[in-house]
Amino acid sequence: MTDLIAIHEAELVAACAALKRGEVVGLPTETVYGLAGDARNGEALARIFATKRRPADHPLIVHLADASAIDDWARAIPPAARRLAAAFWPGPLTLILKRAPHVLDLVTAGQDSIGLRVPNHALALELLRRFGGGLAAPSANRFGHVSPTTAQHVRDEFGDAVPIVLDGGPCRIGIESTIVDLSADSARILRPGQIGPDAIARVLGAPVAIGAQTSSPRVSGSLASHYAPDTPAERVPRERLDSVIRSALGGGETIRVLALRHLPDGVHGLVMPNEPEPYARHLYAALRTLDAEGAERLLIELPPDTPEWFAVHDRIARATVAPSDDDAP
Numbered sequence: 001m002t003d004l005i006a007i008h009e010a011e012l013v014a015a016c017a018a019l020k021r022g023e024v025v026g027l028p029t030e031t032v033y034g035l036a037g038d039a040r041n042g043e044a045l046a047r048i049f050a051t052k053r054r055p056a057d058h059p060l061i062v063h064l065a066d067a068s069a070i071d072d073w074a075r076a077i078p079p080a081a082r083r084l085a086a087a088f089w090p091g092p093l094t095l096i097l098k099r100a101p102h103v104l105d106l107v108t109a110g111q112d113s114i115g116l117r118v119p120n121h122a123l124a125l126e127l128l129r130r131f132g133g134g135l136a137a138p139s140a141n142r143f144g145h146v147s148p149t150t151a152q153h154v155r156d157e158f159g160d161a162v163p164i165v166l167d168g169g170p171c172r173i174g175i176e177s178t179i180v181d182l183s184a185d186s187a188r189i190l191r192p193g194q195i196g197p198d199a200i201a202r203v204l205g206a207p208v209a210i211g212a213q214t215s216s217p218r219v220s221g222s223l224a225s226h227y228a229p230d231t232p233a234e235r236v237p238r239e240r241l242d243s244v245i246r247s248a249l250g251g252g253e254t255i256r257v258l259a260l261r262h263l264p265d266g267v268h269g270l271v272m273p274n275e276p277e278p279y280a281r282h283l284y285a286a287l288r289t290l291d292a293e294g295a296e297r298l299l300i301e302l303p304p305d306t307p308e309w310f311a312v313h314d315r316i317a318r319a320t321v322a323p324s325d326d327d328a329p
């Protein structure tokens with residue numbers, strides 16, 4: 001771990017200086033890469049929104065070096081937040097809490113709440129410690145596009161607009177953090193992630209509700225279409241995959257298939273791991289690879305409909321539409 005930091009010393013110094021100047025940098029985390037800026041600097045925040053082309057009504061997550069910094073950013077912090085932070089930070093969990101008075105509206109999209117997280121990545125934590133403050137960091141992709149899980153993905157998204165990308169290697173988890181809202185009376189999961197409802201309920205000692213409320217707070221990850229490739233993508237139940245492929249090829253279409261166990265002969269695509277965690281780790285890179293091949297359609301074989309695949313199903317659902325002849329709601 002020390003080696004990792006020594007190897008990246010020059011990049012860390014440059015990234016820290018850029019952040020102090022109000023610039024944005026590509027930040028590795030264990031979930032996905034972030035586009036980081038000083039959470040107390042309005043110009044830096046405006047740059048994040050402009051670079052991502054993200055609408056201003058989508059709040060940002062503030063990344064912290066450790067859990068003790070919660071008190072600098074939130075108020076009226078419930079014991080449940082301390083328990084979840086102690087159990088899962090550093091790690092892929094974002095807590096939504098009532099915001100502290102000084103927090104800029106650009107961070108919260110004008111809401112009374114703030115998203116906070118301590119990422120579990122040695123380079124991110126080192127940068128946070130050296131910077132000495134909170135870093136607002138949405139996923140480092142153009143708004144609505146597939147999140148990045150390598151430094152090269154960030155460069156592909158933004159090119160020269162983001163000259164400094166700390167290269168922390170491929171993200172270990174590969175999908176965004178679980179978001180738990182603790183700003184209201186009862187806990188609610190707003191975005192599923194690797195830390196599942198059962199693990200959260202166990203720490204809270206109570207069941208946790210799932211799903212964004214229809215009004216506020218706004219969660220861009222809860223938009224029906226998000227994390228989406230440019231190629232029109234469809235999710236296909238396992239038992240229908242062969243027939244959907246056959247009719248697409250029969251109609252002369254070029255397709256790419258993200259399959260779970262095997263690809264039929266002569267069909268182009270990728271075979272994904274048949275376990276949820278490695279699947280999640282590779283999902284966005286796989287979508288980007290197949291997207292770049294410029295096919296007319298992308299078909300994604302749906303994983304089993306079991307709880308451990310919950311977060312993966314969520315991301316696949318947002319990257320795709322159901323097949324046109326699928327009469328599921």
Ligand code: TXA
Pocket residue numbers: 029031032033034035058059060061094096108111113114115117119137138139140175176177179190217218219220221222
């Ligand atoms: O894993 C992650 O969370 C990654 C890495 C970079 O940390 N970040 C990430 O950020 O996914 P972003 O901006 O792509 O997604 C953050 C989500 C958005 O859907 C946003 O609406 C929601 O968090 N969010 C942030 N602050 C919130 C708040 N106060 N209330 C409700 N939702 C909030």
Ligand code: MG
Pocket residue numbers: 138139147
């Ligand atoms: Mg995002």
